[in-house]
Amino acid sequence: MKEIVIISGKGGTGKTTITASLAALWKNTIIADCDVDAADLHLLMQPLTKQTNPFYSGKLPNIDMNLCNECKKCIEVCEFNAIRNDFSVSKIDCEGCGTCAFFCPTGAIRLEDRHCGEWYLSETRFGPMVHARLGIAEANSGKLVTLIRKEAKQLAEKKGLDLILIDGSPGIGCPVISSITGASLVVIVTEPTVSGIHDMERVLGLTSHFQISSSVIINKADLNREMSQQIESVCKNCNIEVLGRIPYDRIVTKAMVEGNPVVEVDNGPVTQEIQSISHQIHNRLYSNQ
Ligand code: SF4
Ligand code: SF4
Secondary structure, eight states, X not given: OEEXXXXXXXXXXXXXXXXXXXXXHHOSSEXXXXXXXXXXXXXXXXXXXXXXXXXXXXXXXXXXXXXXXXXXXXHHHOTTOOBOTTSOBOTTTOOOXXXXXXXXXXXXXXXXXXXXXXXXXXXXXXXXXXXXXXXXXXXXXXXXXXXXXXXXXXHHHHHTOOEEEEEOOSSSSHHHHHHHTTOSEEEEEEOSSHHHHHHHHHHHHHHXXXXXXXXXXXXXXXXXXXXXXXXXXXXXXXXXXXXXXXXXXXXXXXXXXXXXXXXXXXXXXXXXXXXXXXXXXXXXXXXXX
């Protein structure tokens, strides 16, 4: 089974647009949205949710006021100031360490599984999709990414499909590491700007560290040809293939606003370049078989 992950050094580089277009071109792959902190692939995939599941991670104290003698020991020992004077617990501040429960003299504090969000099994017009919604200010997105990848693999096995297309998390933190470890190929989407080059180099450092095969797409490549050339040079020096150079075109925004992958609504230079990228990815994934 192959897993291809589309990532970027930061959000807003066109990663999701490209993922959606590849899903539309390939069809019958498992689509997984692992950008759980800012999930928006569903806006283009328009999934029909078949199953909703809770996502629990970590612990949250529940104080039983029938057992509490209001000694305030819990407030005193909490390093994170998460327990208020009325003995309610701030979900934002609580780290789930359990210290309050340990020191509570009356056993009034019970640590319960923390509900952090939901994950979904859905159908789209391009194939099955696994995606999630993390609650506001909830952490543990890396754990949720791992769960989505696991569920996507199980679904692929069940459906007899051998390719999983993942919209990965941006940046270089825990969620992106969870998105890419063990992947068959990572495709980094970048833009021809100073920060685009810097972010791409940081992500390349990450994929190199984990010894994951990677390649690059330059989005809006014609907006700054000098910077695009610099990206090409960096990639050449690192022995990284540039799979494509997508030109700037307002049709991309128009398609997004309408909730469609651009390849569905246009046959111009952007679509042609993404089609070429799609062929190259397939060649990379299956050439060694
Ligand atoms: S430590 Fe226990 S008994 Fe004391 S105030 Fe907190 S919950 Fe109540
Ligand atoms: S679990 Fe830890 S962080 Fe949360 S309220 Fe108790 S002591 Fe504070």
